[in-house]
Structure formats: structure tokens, C-alpha cells
Amino acid sequence: MKWPALIGVVALGLVSWAGFRLWVPPEVVQPIQFPHKTHIELNLECTSCHERAEKGSVAGRPPTALCLSCHSAGEGTGEIKKVQAYEKGGEIPWRRVWRLPDHIFFPHRTHVVVAKLKCQTCHGPMETLVKPPARPLKTLSMEDCIGCHEKAGASVEKVAARARGPASGIRPLSTDCNSCHR
Amino acid sequence: MRVTRRGFIQAVGVSAGAAAVARGQLAKADLGVGDLERWATPEESLPPSICQQCPGGCGLVARTLDGELAGIAGNPLHPINRGALCPKAYGALQLLYDPKRLRGPLARDGARGRLRPVGWDEALRRVITQLSQLRAKGLAHTVAILGGQYRGYRDTVWKRFAEAWGTPNYVRVRCLAPEQPALAHQLMQGTTSPLSYDLAEARCILSFGVGLLESWLGPVHASRAFASLRGGADRPRGRLIHVDPRRSHTAIKADRWVPIIPGTDGILALGIANALIREGLYDREFVEQHTHGFEDWVDARGQRHEGFKDLLLSEHGLLTVSGATGVPVRTILEIARDLATLKPAVVVGERGPSYGRDDLHTRMAIHSLNALLGNIGATGGLLVQAALPLTPLPPARQDEAARRGLDRPRIDGAGRGRYSLVTSAPQVLPERILAGDPYPINALLLFATNPLVNHPAKEALARAFERIPFIVSFSPFLDESSATADVVLPDSTYLERWQDDQVTHVAGFTCFSLAGPAIPPRHDTRNTADVVLQLARSLGGSIAESLPWERFETLLGAGARGLWESGRGYVISTPAEESLRRVLERQGYWVPEFKSYEEFWKALVERGAWWDPTGLPVGRKALLRTASGKFEFYSTALKSLVDEAVKREGTDTPLLSALGGRDRGDRLYLPIVPIPGRTERGDFPFLLNTYRLVTRPLGGGGNQPWLLEQPAVLVRAAWERWVEVHRETAEKLGIADGDAVWVESTKGRIRLRAKLVAAGLPEIVSIPLFGGEGPSPNDLIANETDVVRGFGLLNTTRVKVTKA
Numbered sequence: 001m002k003w004p005a006l007i008g009v010v011a012l013g014l015v016s017w018a019g020f021r022l023w024v025p026p027e028v029v030q031p032i033q034f035p036h037k038t039h040i041e042l043n044l045e046c047t048s049c050h051e052r053a054e055k056g057s058v059a060g061r062p063p064t065a066l067c068l069s070c071h072s073a074g075e076g077t078g079e080i081k082k083v084q085a086y087e088k089g090g091e092i093p094w095r096r097v098w099r100l101p102d103h104i105f106f107p108h109r110t111h112v113v114v115a116k117l118k119c120q121t122c123h124g125p126m127e128t129l130v131k132p133p134a135r136p137l138k139t140l141s142m143e144d145c146i147g148c149h150e151k152a153g154a155s156v157e158k159v160a161a162r163a164r165g166p167a168s169g170i171r172p173l174s175t176d177c178n179s180c181h182r
Numbered sequence: 183m184r185v186t187r188r189g190f191i192q193a194v195g196v197s198a199g200a201a202a203v204a205r206g207q208l209a210k211a212d213l214g215v216g217d218l219e220r221w222a223t224p225e226e227s228l229p230p231s232i233c234q235q236c237p238g239g240c241g242l243v244a245r246t247l248d249g250e251l252a253g254i255a256g257n258p259l260h261p262i263n264r265g266a267l268c269p270k271a272y273g274a275l276q277l278l279y280d281p282k283r284l285r286g287p288l289a290r291d292g293a294r295g296r297l298r299p300v301g302w303d304e305a306l307r308r309v310i311t312q313l314s315q316l317r318a319k320g321l322a323h324t325v326a327i328l329g330g331q332y333r334g335y336r337d338t339v340w341k342r343f344a345e346a347w348g349t350p351n352y353v354r355v356r357c358l359a360p361e362q363p364a365l366a367h368q369l370m371q372g373t374t375s376p377l378s379y380d381l382a383e384a385r386c387i388l389s390f391g392v393g394l395l396e397s398w399l400g401p402v403h404a405s406r407a408f409a410s411l412r413g414g415a416d417r418p419r420g421r422l423i424h425v426d427p428r429r430s431h432t433a434i435k436a437d438r439w440v441p442i443i444p445g446t447d448g449i450l451a452l453g454i455a456n457a458l459i460r461e462g463l464y465d466r467e468f469v470e471q472h473t474h475g476f477e478d479w480v481d482a483r484g485q486r487h488e489g490f491k492d493l494l495l496s497e498h499g500l501l502t503v504s505g506a507t508g509v510p511v512r513t514i515l516e517i518a519r520d521l522a523t524l525k526p527a528v529v530v531g532e533r534g535p536s537y538g539r540d541d542l543h544t545r546m547a548i549h550s551l552n553a554l555l556g557n558i559g560a561t562g563g564l565l566v567q568a569a570l571p572l573t574p575l576p577p578a579r580q581d582e583a584a585r586r587g588l589d590r591p592r593i594d595g596a597g598r599g600r601y602s603l604v605t606s607a608p609q610v611l612p613e614r615i616l617a618g619d620p621y622p623i624n625a626l627l628l629f630a631t632n633p634l635v636n637h638p639a640k641e642a643l644a645r646a647f648e649r650i651p652f653i654v655s656f657s658p659f660l661d662e663s664s665a666t667a668d669v670v671l672p673d674s675t676y677l678e679r680w681q682d683d684q685v686t687h688v689a690g691f692t693c694f695s696l697a698g699p700a701i702p703p704r705h706d707t708r709n710t711a712d713v714v715l716q717l718a719r720s721l722g723g724s725i726a727e728s729l730p731w732e733r734f735e736t737l738l739g740a741g742a743r744g745l746w747e748s749g750r751g752y753v754i755s756t757p758a759e760e761s762l763r764r765v766l767e768r769q770g771y772w773v774p775e776f777k778s779y780e781e782f783w784k785a786l787v788e789r790g791a792w793w794d795p796t797g798l799p800v801g802r803k804a805l806l807r808t809a810s811g812k813f814e815f816y817s818t819a820l821k822s823l824v825d826e827a828v829k830r831e832g833t834d835t836p837l838l839s840a841l842g843g844r845d846r847g848d849r850l851y852l853p854i855v856p857i858p859g860r861t862e863r864g865d866f867p868f869l870l871n872t873y874r875l876v877t878r879p880l881g882g883g884g885n886q887p888w889l890l891e892q893p894a895v896l897v898r899a900a901w902e903r904w905v906e907v908h909r910e911t912a913e914k915l916g917i918a919d920g921d922a923v924w925v926e927s928t929k930g931r932i933r934l935r936a937k938l939v940a941a942g943l944p945e946i947v948s949i950p951l952f953g954g955e956g957p958s959p960n961d962l963i964a965n966e967t968d969v970v971r972g973f974g975l976l977n978t979t980r981v982k983v984t985k986a
Contacts, residue, residue, distance in 0.1 A: 068460060
């Protein structure tokens with residue numbers, strides 16, 4: 001009786017652990033403990049470094065040359081020295097934290113430049129972090145996307161109605177499946 | 183009816199009288215009709231002329247009716263302006279017809295008596311007597327000539343006069359010296375003639391505080407280039423990026439205006455250079471093959487030197503640059519990317535007022551961007567003009583007295599010690615004259631300048647003038663400086679005299695403008711160039727031999743002969759003829775238009791200019807004349823200057839202190855501008871920013887009401903001077919738009935109307951350099967010399983503002 005109970009407990013533990021790993025994404029450890037808060041306090045905008053967010057669909061990570069254009073020399077913390085070690089070449093192996101399912105098409109440019117959404121709307125209060133997030137600060141579900149599109153879509157319709165006709169420059173917001181599931 | 187004898191005689195008398203009266207009236211009426219016809223159809227002529235209100239050198243057409251000037255228009259054939267003009271050009275009419283113009287020469291009764299009208303002969307006799315006496319005593323060097331802003335053969339005449347007479351003291355008072363290359367170009371490229379910016383062909387222009395559309399070298403030429411940048415039919419729209427603390431006209435017209443903390447332009451340039459290098463956007467091929475000092479290098483003696491790249495990357499990180507300049511990191515990155523992607527791009531950092539304490543290195547840093555973009559000698563970048571093929575003049579003859587005089591040091595100390603880099607340092611004149619250092623000045627000749635108004639130390643200069651025993655002015659007006667003169671020999675205005683212009687700032691062609699008098703002088707005035715030639719003749723000896731021309735036009739004719747003999751270029755002509763010649767030139771033909779020089783001269787006088795649209799050495803060889811034959815980030819020319827100063831004077835300390843008290847290391851010769859520490863604002867929290875309006879001509883324009891009524895549409899101001907205060911600042915100080923305020927510096931205070939502006943940096947107040955009524959900003963500006971160009975430092979004074 002003892003052995004089956006023990007095996008049962010171990011099996012339960014394994015199943016729980018597997019479930020936890022499947023349910024909660026793993027903790028991401030970055031090569032450099034980048035403090036978002038410090039940089040935002042220096043009057044840098046998010047897109048000063050994450051510049052591709054304004055230009056393409058994928059935001060990407062900043063190139064090391066961009067970090068080095070400020071941090072190439074001088075005394076600094078151990079983390080700055082780590083950045084300077086990349087002076088000779090190579091990219092900092094940043095690890096990806098936010099990841100949408102593969103079947104979702106999310107263009108950053110449309111949301112940042114056209115809709116003028118704040119980065120924090122989807123990414124959470126990044127400006128408060130003194131070290132990189134181990135996991136996404138905010139997990140988006142499909143309801144979040146739909147909710148936002150419906151709400152903003154209604155206000156666009158109101159504007160169009162006030163303009164008594166199709167208002168120029170206002171882009172219609174779609175909740176059609178094909179908009180995101182491409 | 184009975185006719186009596188008396189009645190008959192009366193009737194005959196009345197009839198005869200009536201007939202006589204009627205006949206007389208009819209004759210008068212006949213005469214009146216003739217007058218009316220003549221008045222309605224006056225004799226019209228349209229001689230060409232040259233605008234002299236600024237260094238732009240635009241071609242004019244003067245409309246004269248029966249020998250009276252009736253209007254001004256742009257010369258449609260002239261390649262600089264193609265018929266367009268800025269508002270200043272039209273002010274010429276009011277300059278000409280100014281009722282306050284001098285009617286003839288004046289001379290003073292006794293030592294300091296009243297000025298009274300005299301004839302030309304007497305006035306010239308007095309000048310010749312005084313000058314001859316000084317020369318006879320071996321005091322030729324104590325005669326100083328103070329000249330303003332002018333170019334071409336008028337400068338040649340004065341220069342030769344000074345050389346033949348024997349005075350080293352030919353001092354120029356001006357903000358820009360268009361005939362000289364910018365010092366940064368000279369030190370980094372070794373050029374000896376001015377470079378021109380090919381603005382019309384560029385796709386991206388980055389301007390560091392240069393008022394391209396207001397008051398740069400040639401506002402009309404620059405405006406036409408800007409129009410081509412923006413709306414050329416055969417090319418995509420270009421971009422203008424303007425860096426300026428003040429929201430100027432150019433800033434408003436620009437695609438991007440970058441407000442900056444004054445004096446930090448060089449640091450921003452280095453930030454942009456950092457981004458270009460970091461992101462691999464610079465022209466690697468040009469930098470590797472045609473530059474020196476970019477990477478670390480080892481000299482012939484095996485000594486290792488730091489390169490521009492490593493110093494820049496280690497010291498001018500974007501966050502540091504952003505903190506010092508107030509320009510966001512992202513903006514710096516975007517400017518760098520614009521410059522690299524919109525080719526050809528050109529960076530312009532050649533403006534009148536100094537950039538501040540590190541002026542030379544700021545200019546070098548800005549110019550280094552042009553090398554990183556690889557636009558030196560490229561279309562749409564920096565070009566060099568071919569020298570005008572004018573007949574070279576033989577060197578001036580010098581007798582023993584002249585040689586002795588020229589060996590003496592200059593009164594302003596230019597070319598030595600602290601002023602080693604400048605050709606004139608008029609700012610030091612008051613103290614030097616007052617102290618008699620290095621010798622007293624016995625005679626002063628004033629030409630085309632009014633230093634008792636324009637000089638920042640005008641009070642001290644007025645005291646200095648009292649020490650000078652003999653002053654001659656050549657001003658057409660009895661201005662503040664002329665009022666102190668002993669003899670006034672009034673010059674004719676530029677529409678009444680022979681003149682030439684050799685404009686150097688235009689890219690793509692060389693141009694020589696020439697004009698005869700559009701009308702005869704209205705008063706008993708003479709062209710000063712003629713007067714100088716006459717003085718030289720009267721003084722005789724080697725002076726007369728050095729200036730042998732009877733009239734100024736004879737000298738112009740002798741010079742222009744070289745254009746005819748060069749076998750290239752054309753007298754300006756109609757667009758159809760011009761196109762035909764361009765086609766022929768492309769196929770290798772140059773067709774002479776005239777059979778003789780006389781025909782050439784006649785056409786030149788009738789049309790107004792000669793130009794060579796094709797003969798330009800735009801290759802890189804012509805532009806890189808340094809010791810290494812490359813663009814030098816590490817300026818060996820600057821090193822030679824410092825070494826020469828040590829050899830000549832035994833020390834380089836004064837020169838180094840003038841260059842901002844720099845160390846003697848490699849970075850002295852590199853375009854590196856140190857990041858300044860934070861300064862306490864103290865009692866004077868605002869920085870005074872002066873600027874030049876598009877409607878302000880060289881002389882100030884106080885006697886040209888058309889220009890005074892339209893100076894600043896941005897702040898809706900006219901006639902009176904004003905001070906621009908930021909709205910935020912004004913709110914804190916309780917100042918409303920139009921309120922009278924006191925602007926005070928350590929030097930003095932002036933009362934002006936406040937005009938509130940919404941953009942720009944709150945800690946800056948701006949006062950225009952403007953000829954209108956009211957006190958001048960010269961009453962606030964400290965008399966400091968810009969050691970790079972010898973002009974006063976106009977934008978470094980701290981002030982406070984209080985409600986009056």
C-alpha cells in the first residue's frame with residue numbers, strides 16, 4: 001500500500017508541475033538588467049529605443065549600436081560595462097518576453113502611429129520597472145482586443161455621424177475575424 | 183447806330199487788345215500741350231545695376247525717366263536672382279532720395295569747430311596736406327582705415343592704397359567676410375577661396391542657426407534654392423532641418439525645427455556624428471580614402487594620436503549630448519537618418535554671429551558632418567568656385583616709407599597672439615586707441631561704416647575718436663561717426679556710381695557683376711573709389727604708381743579684360759541663347775559672342791554681368807588642398823598655426839586661451855567640443871539672442887521707411903525696436919504683450935516693448951538687429967571679440983527683464 005501511495009503522490013506532483021509549467025510561462029532572465037524606469041526618467045520615449053514599433057508590424061528589440069551610442073564609454077554600473085563589452089561586435093542576446101500566438105497578426109505601427117495607443121495599454125506599467133520583467137506584465141486575451149476595437153469603433157461611428165457622412169481621415173475599426181486571424 | 187470817332191478808336195483798341203491776349207494764351211496753351219506730351223511720354227531707360235543692401239549681390243534693373251530714378255526691378259537675366267528681389271532692394275529708392283543726404287563735402291572750421299560746406303578742391307587739399315605731413319614725419323603707419331561691408335574692386339582700391347601708403351591698419355568692421363573661406367574650411371580642407379553650398383541640388387539641408395531664408399549671404403539665391411529643394415518638378419521633395427533657439431522665419435518654413443540651448447550647436451553636431459557612425463550610416467568610402475585623423479594614427483616620429491571616431495564615441499554619447507543641448511535623443515537619431523538617407527545632404531554652419539565660447543571647434547564639428555556624409559566636391563554638397571579670370575594687377579609699389587610703415591604691428595593686433603586667426607579685430611580698437619598701444623593713431627579714414635552706432639563699445643570708441651587729431655569720413659550721410667569727422671567727402675549711392683560685385687557664395691557658377699551709374703549723382707558727391715584714386719595721384723610717387731588709373735571705371739575695364747581674354751564664360755543673355763550655349767558646351771564647343779573687347783565691354787555694361795555656368799572644378803582634388811591631400815579631422819593647418827605662434831611670439835598661451843583655454847593635446851586640433859558644466863544663472867537669468875531681419879540692410883535702414891514698416895510679421899511689430907519674450911516667462915514676470923520692459927545686462931539697460939512668443943526656449947529673450955527707432959541692443963552687449971572672425975560676440979550676453 002505504501003508504494004502505490006508514494007507513486008501516486010509523485011505522479012500528482014509531476015502532473016501539477018507540468019500543468020504549472022504549461023499554464024504559467026517560464027521566467028525569462030535577460031543578459032543585462034535593463035532599468036526602464038531610469039531611461040524614461042531621462043526623457044527618453046519608448047520609441048527612442050523600440051523605434052521599429054513605429055515603422056513596422058514587429059516591434060523587435062533595440063540594436064546594440066543604439067545602446068552604445070549613449071553607453072560606449074565612461075564609468076558606469078556593472079550592467080553598463082556588460083553593454084560596453086559588445087563594443088567589439090555582436091548583438092546583445094535579449095530574450096523575448098511578450099509573445100502572441102502565431103496565428104495572430106498584430107501590426108505595431110497601426111496601433112502606435114495611427115491609433116496613437118500608449119505602449120502601456122498592452123504592455124502594462126513598464127516605466128516603473130527597475131529591472132527587466134521576468135514575465136509579461138499583462139496577458140492579453142481576445143476579449144481585450146475585441147473590447148477595445150468595439151469601444152473605439154463606436155466612437156469612430158459617432159464622429160462619422162456628426163460629420164454627416166464618411167469623415168475623411170478616420171479609419172474604420174473592424175472586429176472581423178480576418179483582421180487579426182490571418 | 184451812330185459811330186463816333188472816339189467810339190471807333192475805342193473799339194479798335196479793345197479788339198486789338200483782345201486779339202493780343204487771346205493769341206498769347208493760345209501760344210501758352212500750345213506750350214502746355216507740348217509739356218503734357220513730354221510729361222506723359224518721358225524718355226525711359228532701363229540700365230542694369232547691382233543691389234548693395236547685403237552681400238547677396240542681386241542684379242537690378244533701374245527704371246529711369248528723363249534721367250530720374252523711378253523704380254527698381256530684378257534683372258531677369260542675372261543668374262543670382264533671375265529677376266527676383268527681397269524687400270531690401272526696393273529701399274534703394276528711399277536711400278537715393280533721402281532728404282538728409284549730404285549735398286557736398288564738409289570741412290571743420292579750426293580744430294574742433296563747426297562742419298561747413300566746402301568745395302571738393304578745398305576738402306581734398308586739406309586731406310592731402312594732413313596725410314602728406316604725417317608721411318613726411320615717418321608716421322604713415324598711424325593712419326588707420328576703417329572699412330565696412332563691401333567687396334570687389336572697391337576693396338582692391340583701399341587695400342592697394344594702404345599697401346602703397348604704408349599702413350598695416352586697414353581694419354574691416356563686418357559680420358561676414360564672403361571673399362574669404364570659412365576658417366573651418368580653411369583648416370580642415372586647406373582651401374584658400376570660399377566654398378559654396380550647392381543648396382539647389384541638395385535633397386536635405388541641415389542648417390545650424392543659419393537664416394537661409396532671412397539674412398544669410400544671399401537671401402534671394404537661398405530662397406530660390408529652397409524653392410527648388412521643396413518643389414522641383416524633376417525630383418522628389420527635399421527636407422530642410424533648422425537648428426535655432428528662436429522660432430525664426432526659416433524655422434517656420436523648415437520641415438523640422440530643432441530648438442537648442444544657445445552655444446551647444448557643436449555638441450549637437452557631434453551627437454549626430456555619433457549616430458551616423460554608430461548606425462553605420464556615414465560614407466565609409468569617402469572617410470577611408472579621403473580623410474585623415476578619423477581613426478587612431480601614428481605620425482612619422484612614431485607617436486600615437488587619438489582619432490576623431492574614438493574620442494567622439496567615448497565622450498559624446500547621445501544621452502550626454504541630449505542633456506547638454508536640450509535636443510531629445512530620438513530627434514538626434516532621426517536627423518542622422520535623414521541626412522544619410524536623403525542624398526545628397528549638406529550641412530550649413532557658416533553664420534554671422536558666433537556660436538559661443540568654442541566657436542572654432544563648433545564650426546569644425548559642424549563641418550565634419552559634411553565629410554561623414556561624403557558630400558565634399560559632390561553635386562548637392564560643398565563646391566568650390568573657379569577663381570574669376572580677372573586680369574591680375576601688378577603688386578603695389580612700396581617706397582621706403584611704405585615698407586617701414588607696413589613693418590609696424592597692427593593697431594588691432596590681428597594676426598598675432600589672441601587674434602592670430604583673424605584678419606581684423608575692430609572690437610579692441612577703443613582700448614588700443616585710448617592707450618596709444620602700440621602707437622597713437624593720427625588719422626582715421628572711415629568708409630562704409632558707422633562704428634559709433636554699430637560698435638558694442640561705442641561710448642569708449644567715441645572717447646577714442648576724440649584722441650584722433652584728423653578724421654575723414656566718406657559717408658553720404660552725416661551719421662554719428664561722420665559728425666565727429668574733420669572732413670566729410672560724401673560717397674555717391676550705389677545707383678549713382680560705377681561698381682562691380684564678385685559674389686562668392688553661389689554654387690554651380692562664377693559671376694562678375696558690373697554696373698555703371700543708373701543716374702548721374704543727385705548731389706555734389708563722388709564715388710569714393712574715384713576719390714581714393716585722385717588722392718593717390720595727388721600724393722604722387724609710388725602711391726600714384728600703384729593706383730595709376732584715371733577713373734574707377736578704367737580699373738574695372740582693365741580687370742574685366744581678363745574675362746574677355748579667358749576664352750570661357752558669357753555675358754548674361756536671354757534664356758534661349760543661354761540654352762543654346764549650354765547645348766554647345768555639352769558637346770565641347772565654346773563660341774565667342776564678340777569680335778573685340780570693346781564690344782564685350784559694351785555688352786557687359788548693357789546687360790550687367792558675366793558668368794561661367796560650366797567651368798567649375800568640382801572635383802575633390804580642388805577641394806582637398808591640405809598637407810595630406812585629404813579632409814583633415816585632425817587639422818595639421820591649425821597645428822601649424824599654433825607652432826608658428828610659438829616660434830614668432832615664444833608662447834601659444836594667448837591663442838590657446840582664445841580657443842577656450844584648451845589643453846595642448848590632440849583634441850585641440852580635432853573637431854571636439856567639450857560638454858560644458860552647469861552654470862549658475864545668478865542675477866541675469868536670460869540669454870540675449872540677437873538676430874538679423876530680412877528687411878535690415880547693412881547700414882541699418884533707419885532712413886528707409888519702407889523697410890521699417892514691414893520688419894516682423896511673426897510678432898506683428900514695426901517701426902520701433904522690440905524684445906521677444908516667451909509667454910511662460912512673461913506670465914511669471916507679469917508682462918503682457920506690448921508692455922514696456924527694461925532689459926538689463928551688466929553693461930546697461932534699455933527700455934523696449936515686449937512681444938510675446940509661444941515657441942522656443944523660455945530662458946531666451948531675442949532682440950532684432952533692426953534700424954528702427956528705440957535703443958539698440960549694443961547698449962547691452964559686452965564688447966567681446968569673436969577670436970575666429972574678429973566680430974563682436976553678439977549672443978553671449980546674459981540679461982534680466984523687468985516690467986517698466
